[in-house]
Amino acid sequence: MKLYYTPGACSMAVHIVLREAGLPFELEKVDLRSKRTQGGEDYAQINPKGYVPALRLDDGSVLTEVGVCVQYVADLAPQTDLAPVAGTMARYRLMEWLNFISTEIHKTFGPLFDPSASAELRQRQIGLLGKRFGYLAERLTQREFLMGDPFTAADAYLFTVLNWTHVVKMDTTAWPALQAYVKRVADRPAVREVMKTEGLIK
Ligand SMILES: N[C@@H](CCC(=O)N[C@@H](CS)C(=O)NCC(=O)O)C(=O)O
Numbered sequence: 001m002k003l004y005y006t007p008g009a010c011s012m013a014v015h016i017v018l019r020e021a022g023l024p025f026e027l028e029k030v031d032l033r034s035k036r037t038q039g040g041e042d043y044a045q046i047n048p049k050g051y052v053p054a055l056r057l058d059d060g061s062v063l064t065e066v067g068v069c070v071q072y073v074a075d076l077a078p079q080t081d082l083a084p085v086a087g088t089m090a091r092y093r094l095m096e097w098l099n100f101i102s103t104e105i106h107k108t109f110g111p112l113f114d115p116s117a118s119a120e121l122r123q124r125q126i127g128l129l130g131k132r133f134g135y136l137a138e139r140l141t142q143r144e145f146l147m148g149d150p151f152t153a154a155d156a157y158l159f160t161v162l163n164w165t166h167v168v169k170m171d172t173t174a175w176p177a178l179q180a181y182v183k184r185v186a187d188r189p190a191v192r193e194v195m196k197t198e199g200l201i202k
Contacts, residue, residue: 001073002026002056004037004046007198008163010106011053014069015198016156019190021077027197066106067098070153081150090147097146097154104132106161112168126170137175144184151188159185163200 003018003025005011009032018025029038030052037043047054047064055063055072063069071094074083084090111117111125136158139146146154162182165172172179185191195201 001058002028004028004030004043004052004054004056005198006030006032006052008167008200009052010066010157010160012163012194012198013066013153013157013160014053014055014073015194016160016191017070017073017082017153019194020082020151020156020188021073021080023073023076066157067095067102070098070156071095074153082153082156084147084152094147094152094154097152098157101154101157101161105129105158108132109161109164109168112164112170129170130174133172133175133178136181137177140181141177145181151185155185156191159191 001018001023003011003014005015005027006029015027030036030043031038032052035043035050037046043054044050046056046062049064053064053066053069055069057063057072063072071083074080075086078085083094108125108128111121117125143149145151146158159182162172162178186195192201
C-alpha cells in the first residue's frame with residue numbers, strides 16, 4: 001500500500017492507522033499547491049479530486065476519503081481493534097464518529113486556513129467548532145477514547161483535526177478534557193512516530 005499525504009493534513013489520520021495497525025506501507029508526499037507528488041507525478045492522475053489522502057492498494061487501485069481509508073486499513077488488522085467488526089452496532093458507532101468528525105469538525109476548519117476569509121466568517125467557524133468541542137469534551141471526561149477503550153480509527157481522525165487548533169491558533173483552554181485527550185493520543189508511540197515522520201515534532 002502507498003499513502004499519498006501532505007504533512008499535518010487529514011491524511012495523517014490514515015498514516016496513524018497504518019502505523020497503529022503495524023502494516024507495511026510506503027509514503028509519498030504531495031505538494032497541494034503544485035498538485036505534484038514528491039516523485040514528480042501529476043497528482044490529478046492519482047486522485048482527480050485533487051486532495052489528500054489517497055491510498056494506492058496492492059492491486060493498483062486507489063481509495064480516497066479519510067473516513068473510508070481508515071476503515072479499510074483497520075479492517076486489514078482486525079486484531080488491533082482499530083475498527084469493530086463490520087455489521088455490528090459498534091461499527092455503526094465508529095462510522096457515526098467518523099462522519100461527525102468529517103462533516104462537523106474537519107470541514108468547519110476549512111475557512112480558518114483561507115487567508116481571504118473575513119473576520120466574521122472566522123468568528124463564525126470558531127463558534128461552531130467551540131460548540132462541537134464542548135460536546136466532545138463532555139464525552140471525553142467519561143472515557144479515554146471516543147469509543148471508550150481501545151483507541152480506534154476515529155481517534156486517529158479526531159486527533160489529526162484537533163492538531164489544527166495549533167495551526168490556526170485557536171485557544172482550547174476552555175476544554176481541559178479535550179486537551180488531556182490530545183496529549184493522551186500524542187503520547188502513543190505510533191502517533192509520535194507519525195508526527196516525527198511528517199516533520200511535525202522532533
Ligand atoms: N472529503 C475529503 C476531504 C479531504 C481534504 O479536505 N483534504 C485537504 C487536506 S486536509 C486537501 O487536500 N486540500 C487541498 C485541496 O482541496 O486542494 C476526505 O475526507 O478525504
